[in-house]
Amino acid sequence: MRRNGVHFLVAAGLALTALLPAEALAQGAIKLGELNSYKVFPAFLDPYRKGMELALEQANASGGVFGRKIEIVSRDDNGNPGDAVRVAEELLSRENVQFLMGTFASNVGLAVADFARQKKVLFIAAEPLTDKITWQSGNRYTFRLRASTYMQTAMLIPEAARLKKKRWAIVYPNYEYGQSATAAFKALLKKAQPDVEFVAEQAAPLGKIDGGAVAQALADAKPDAIFSSLFGADLARFVREGNTRGLFKGREVFNLLGGEPEYLDPLKDEAPSGWYVTGYPWYAIGTPEHKRFLDAYQKKYGDHPRLGSVVGYTTVASAVAAMKRAGSLDSEKLVAAMEGLQVDSPFGKITYRALDHQSTMGAYVGRTALKDGRGVMTDFSYADGAKFMPSDDEVRRMRPAQ
């Protein structure tokens, strides 16, 4: 009797869900859902939020979309994929948002991407760097803004190969981002310069690098050049120990992400000189589209933008552009609009490739220098993301069939 009761309840529940009327189109503002690890990675995400709010303000000032204002409902995902999925559920079912965007950590991004696939809802992944989100685990509903680990590593390869250094040492944070960067760097450099040798490899626990021991171990391997994908506190510790121990003397150093203000600024007058980095030299980019962004940002916040600001800004700009192009809030139409969508970003025009849903947003590649007691990028150029992709065939092979 009891079991039958349960069965009945399950059946009744199923029936009820099936009968629920389609979501009535909410009038008034268009709600967009945004989730991010604000409390776990505040250094990147505070500027990100500011960039996002700036873009939102601009979009609404110019009339919103379909004559309706846009509203962003933002949530903290606690840096945890499980919580992120719950928050995403909440955004969709309680807040009735049209689609999702945001996320910082790769594992959170991947979880929400798969959730979006399951729910058949558009998801614009802002920051997660993992290659998998558009390639191995790519799906129809997920698009990614930031240049991936692979792309940014590839941006450093031309310079690295040009130097013709034979002995390379590598240090990376011991998780997927560092592992992928290292694997991509080794493969790409080996192709460009077959006689290259990798003489040492150090995997440091994320956030807990033993700077002294690692610097010493790398120096002992007597490399000609070093490739690092460290960032944040690990980078600061490594730089200080490396400087004191003379690790960088007479050696070329490449550091992925090393030129991003988030990681360069805290080093103050100890920022390294002459390193090859990817990053964001906001103080020296002369393009009109960046100038417009910079002025608006500084006017609104009285502070300079970080890379996070650009990412936040462009994420919202992409969402707005997608809705305008789709002319509808229907998920399938939005996805169709996202494919091949062109967006005006502070870095210039970017395109979301139809092939793999990866945007062509690039990064600035240059060398670090000390100026007025702080680290800056010099001799930089913009590396367009479109030029640092594997061949289309390779991408097709990696991406699962839809």
Add this chain to the structure above:
Amino acid sequence: MSSLVIQFLNGLAGASTLFLVAVGLSLIFGVTRIVNFAHGSFYMLGIYVAYSIISRAGAGGGLGPAGFWGGILVAAMVVGALGALIEILLLRRIYHAPEMFQLLATFGIVLVIKDYVLWAWGPEDLLGPRAPGLGGSVEILGRPFPEYDLALVFIGPLVLGLLWLLLNRTRWGTLVRAATQDREMAGALGVNQKWLFTAVFALGSALAGLGGALQIPREPAQLFLDMGVIADAFVVVVVGGMGSIPGAALAAFIIGEIKAYCVGIGQVGFLGYSVSLSKLTLVAEFIVMAIVLVMRPWGLLGRQQGAQRIAAGARERPAAGRAMQIAVLAVAGALAVMPFVAQPYTIVLLIDILVYALFAASLQFLMGPAGLVSFGHAAYFGLGAYGAALLVKKAGLPMEFALAGGPLAAALGAVVFGWFCVRLSGVYLAMLTLAFAQIAWSIVYQWDQFTGGSNGLVGVWPAPWLASKTAFYYLAFTLCGCGIWLLRRIVYSPYGCALRAGRDSPLRCDAIGIDLARLQWAAFVLVGTFAGLAGAIYAFSKGSISPETLGIPLSVDALVMVLLGGIHTASGPVVGAAVLTWLQDTVVRNTDYWRALLGAIIIALVLVFPQGIAGFARRRWARSEAA
């Protein structure tokens, strides 16, 4: 050869740092028996306060070495004073609560301090100045070695020496040692325990602050320090033997050197495979701890602990009374009709609550009736989640089988971990569970091809007939409900009673022929299975899993749920899981400083309900029935 010597020195500098963090914790535990989670927060505060002082008065302010070292000492004193304040205002009120309960209060402090630091110093990493006069390097065996690291190599032993003098050559030190060895005796000797505890807590906190402040020239002040440091500090304290200061020094030395050599040796060829030892640094300290505890159950220089007070006040009674039965049925009935009345998101939230309730109930079974505290309970949750996900993704099994296979994987893990753990007791046992959880975590985290590494696995969705939230809700409701009910039923079975008997008096158990170790081992497997079931349901409710499901934060969440609800009531974990999950969900939405608010709420709950919420309710109930 010379590189080995330099790495030895690197190891010593690391060991010195570890020792300074751990020694305060050891001192506090030795005397007050408080498992102080906030120790890492004191360390973090130390480095931030020192940063502020030194960048104003020290190198930046032109006071030179005096400003630098003075700043470090002042920072330590500020943190010490804060420690004293916290002890007087908060901890002093809850010394008589069951052991481990103070842990909950200190966890609240962790949350509050973290948000305070974010508010006061901002989110960006703050890299302090180098030490004036010690900013350069000296040549050792032809290699430049940082002067400051060399200074650290001496500062550790210096602090050890000063502490030794304080403890062995002063009257106060004698009292502290007496209290460490025998609290009751010290009390009987007329020691003013109140102020002794306050002083020890202040000293321990100041040492944590000192350890943090001394890192100023080596690493930036940042918001992750608290959690990173607390785990290290616990490991050192436990490996050395809790309450033993020379033990902490020895443990710090061993761990510091092992880590330095893991990095220094780097790649190692082994049977044709190339193994990167540097990857081991992720868990080196936990591997050391597991080995030490398996060989020496009381740490390297520790002494057998007195009986734990965890059993104090324990009185499992069938919740009896028709009123209570009706209440339980009413809650179950309300949950059963939820999908018809509640908003869709409420159902999502309820699924999380049900999953955590089962998870917390499994921990409560271990902590309450069996009297075995686990700091690494997430291991079984995660193994269940990964087991289920891998069966779907790699073996291609249908979801229904995977849901059964997940708990099995967790049970297997518990068979292995439990076998070692039941040979220990008290905090040592708890720390061994943590070590195993961390080792399991690091394997999942690094084994990219199989477990998806740090990214985890995606696409773990339920079978079509369970795809709707309502259907899945009923699945979770049925499985979690049955699980909790079964666990409760077992508490009153002969097996459950035997576990309680083992908690109450191992000596008597031995004298009536009860093979306690075997029963406790079975308890690990039992709760591992249920925690694994919770994990498997969780995986399918989220569609993806990542190593967080085995991580320390989830283990801590489970502890908080159990303690919040009440450790000796079967309804406790359910109440705790509901309250914590709901609080997190609501508080996060309503304020930017949700962590501080959550911490404050936890502290308030601790003060109002020192027996846990459900424990409190039961007492009130009993009183009103008696009246």
Add this chain to the structure above:
Amino acid sequence: MTILRGSVLVVSALAKSFGGVQAVREASFAVEAGQLVAMIGPNGAGKTTCFNMVNGQLRPDSGSVRIGGVEVVGRAPRQIWRLGVGRTFQITATFASMTVRENVQMALLSYHHRLASWWLRAAHLYREEAHALLARVGMADQAERPCSVLAYGDLKRVELAMALANAPQLLLMDEPTAGMAPAERIELMALTADIVRERRIAALFTEHDMDVVFAHADRIVVLNRGSVIAEGVPDEVRANAQVRQVYLGSRH
């Protein structure tokens, strides 16, 4: 000294040293069914060491302990309990979170190999047996009280009931009357002696209180500096010159 074949407990040539100090040397004695044997001696004589070697908590360096004809050296206390050995402790060890009845039920459940059961309610099993044991030690009226609130003398009785749960052939009691008022001591020992005789149990106990010893023990074993210096009925022991000298002599 003769050791009868039929003795329940036969200890022969037992020896144990701690770091060069010979705590027990070549101790031999026996306890027969229905007999209450006291082990006495001045502090440091080796009583506790000897006692703990018999109950399995300590492993002797050499010698043999046979219970009901079975060699028990090297067995754990809980294995020795399976041979039919009941124990009480100097400081009572009971299950504080349970009632008096549940305490005894635990011992009965263990005796009947029912501890692996995960389904039945423990409270419903062996109720009658538990009740009978509690009635025998005079604790029936307190069966439903939690052990944590009992008077010390009552706890001792609960322990005795638990020790009887496995229908023991041997009862080992370490300082059974320690911490009790004199009147209570006599009462408890009289009860114990009754039970031992009626159930034909062999009982060995250590004791400080000479009044208790000489009032109730059938035989007395006297230890000094690890050696058995005398063994016999109370009158023999009382008359033994060596005992008077090293033991009683030191007191008077």
